[in-house]
Amino acid sequence: MKPISFIQPSRNNLRYLKWSYNSIRKNLDPMHEICVASDFSNDGTVEWCKEISKTDKNFKFIVNEGPERLGHTILYDKLIEIASNEIVCIYHADMYACPDLDKSISNHIEPGIVVSATRIEPPLHPPGQEKILFDCGIEPEEFDENKLLNELKFFRKQNTTNGIFAPWAIYKKDFQEIGGHDWLFAPQSKEDSDIFNRFQLKGYKFIQTWEGFVYHMTCRGSRFKDGAKRNPNGQVFMAGRETDEWLKQNGKSSREFIRKWGSFISHDQYMKPIIPHKYDIAFVFNYMGSVTSNLLKTLEPWCNNLYIRVVEYSNVEKVLASNIIREYVKEEQSNTSFDLVEKIKVGNGKIPNNIIVEFDFMKLNQENIRFLFQLSEIIADSGQIGEFEFDIFKVKINSLKTYEQDLIKVDNSKYEKYKSLNLTYF
Numbered sequence: 001m002k003p004i005s006f007i008q009p010s011r012n013n014l015r016y017l018k019w020s021y022n023s024i025r026k027n028l029d030p031m032h033e034i035c036v037a038s039d040f041s042n043d044g045t046v047e048w049c050k051e052i053s054k055t056d057k058n059f060k061f062i063v064n065e066g067p068e069r070l071g072h073t074i075l076y077d078k079l080i081e082i083a084s085n086e087i088v089c090i091y092h093a094d095m096y097a098c099p100d101l102d103k104s105i106s107n108h109i110e111p112g113i114v115v116s117a118t119r120i121e122p123p124l125h126p127p128g129q130e131k132i133l134f135d136c137g138i139e140p141e142e143f144d145e146n147k148l149l150n151e152l153k154f155f156r157k158q159n160t161t162n163g164i165f166a167p168w169a170i171y172k173k174d175f176q177e178i179g180g181h182d183w184l185f186a187p188q189s190k191e192d193s194d195i196f197n198r199f200q201l202k203g204y205k206f207i208q209t210w211e212g213f214v215y216h217m218t219c220r221g222s223r224f225k226d227g228a229k230r231n232p233n234g235q236v237f238m239a240g241r242e243t244d245e246w247l248k249q250n251g252k253s254s255r256e257f258i259r260k261w262g263s264f265i266s267h268d269q270y271m272k273p274i275i276p277h278k279y280d281i282a283f284v285f286n287y288m289g290s291v292t293s294n295l296l297k298t299l300e301p302w303c304n305n306l307y308i309r310v311v312e313y314s315n316v317e318k319v320l321a322s323n324i325i326r327e328y329v330k331e332e333q334s335n336t337s338f339d340l341v342e343k344i345k346v347g348n349g350k351i352p353n354n355i356i357v358e359f360d361f362m363k364l365n366q367e368n369i370r371f372l373f374q375l376s377e378i379i380a381d382s383g384q385i386g387e388f389e390f391d392i393f394k395v396k397i398n399s400l401k402t403y404e405q406d407l408i409k410v411d412n413s414k415y416e417k418y419k420s421l422n423l424t425y426f
Contacts, residue, residue, distance in 0.1 A: 003031050003087070009075035020095055021036075028102045038061065038063045040067065076181055080180065098215065104117065104211040114169070116206070118208060123135060130208065157211070160208055165192070179411060185253045188253070198407065262302070277404060280399075299361075308325070355397050357375070358394045371390060
């Protein structure tokens with residue numbers, strides 16, 4: 001069996017971290033390494049890590065001393081840097097390692113292959129073909145270990161599928177070959193979908209084993225105000241429980257994902273990514289006195305450039321349009337690493353983008369705007385240079401060059417705000 005380093009960032013998650021740690025040490029080979037990061041926690045996580053490290057020679061940990069939270073997007077990568085083994089496994093603090101998880105991963109893992117274990121989850125989220133819904137508790141205190149272990153033999157299948165999700169294992173060299181996670185998405189949210197796209201574009205093979213399992217309580221990070229709850233009928237409910245912090249960050253990361261990839265997250269029934277082509281697209285419309293920051297907020301992430309044309313020789317309209325752009329940039333620039341000043345332009349000059357979409361923004365509605373959101377797929381289907389019209393849109397295709405291959409490798413050194421990390425290594 002191949003030794004694995006389990007990678008576990010944690011933020012005020014000590015109850016679950018203890019539960020998860022104990023399952024790895026109880027059910028898996030003791031040669032495996034556990035690497036934990038405390039993300040400015042104040043719940044005793046650091047003290048617990050220090051105690052564990054006294055007796056567990058295969059335990060490493062990092063402490064983010066704060067005061068800023070870094071999130072798992074960054075701490076995953078920092079833990080992988082210190083991992084001793086060739087194979088690393090992205091693993092959540094709310095996961096219970098079922099017996100033989102390590103053997104199943106080891107049976108399938110090779111360079112160029114990413115192996116996901118199958119999740120067994122309580123019914124907090126809708127069912128899916130990539131997981132098993134089976135309620136053995138939603139908190140460590142009510143976890144029914146015997147119920148779970150007695151059922152494992154009925155869940156096991158010798159076949160594999162081709163999805164990817166946590167927990168996933170990879171050779172450390174393969175992970176670092178593409179630069180790790182993109183810190184564009186720090187502290188969290190959408191960093192997993194981004195790296196899965198990049199793994200696939202790099203040519204890595206995905207294997208989901210149906211012989212290796214974790215019990216996943218789900219959503220035990222900073223997402224929910226007070227965890228999962230049960231109603232009087234014993235059913236779990238999560239609606240309306242997200243923290244304001246999580247909602248804000250999820251919205252920010254979703255917009256960054258669209259800016260980067262030109263489309264939103266897509267996958268098949270087993271969670272294997274479906275990656276539309278990334279094109280060089282410009283949106284063009286005239287300034288007509290009704291352009292607002294809200295309009296720009298809706299449209300801006302979905303294109304490489306946005307051009308607002310003004311009536312020729314009208315300095316008044318040019319000033320008004322420039323003011324609207326300035327207002328939007330002031331509001332939004334702090335939420336993105338993309339340069340919005342360079343992205344949004346006013347003027348009537350030649351537009352250099354490969355694909356140009358012109359439309360009357362006053363005729364946009366909830367139906368026809370979907371054309372812009374699905375433009376990558378539509379362009380791929382059209383397959384030819386030239387012009388066409390659809391509804392209110394005039395599309396000119398000068399080149400069908402695609403750019404998704406340019407997104408495979410990231411360079412996180414460009415993120416100035418993360419140049420100095422207040423980390424202590426143990």
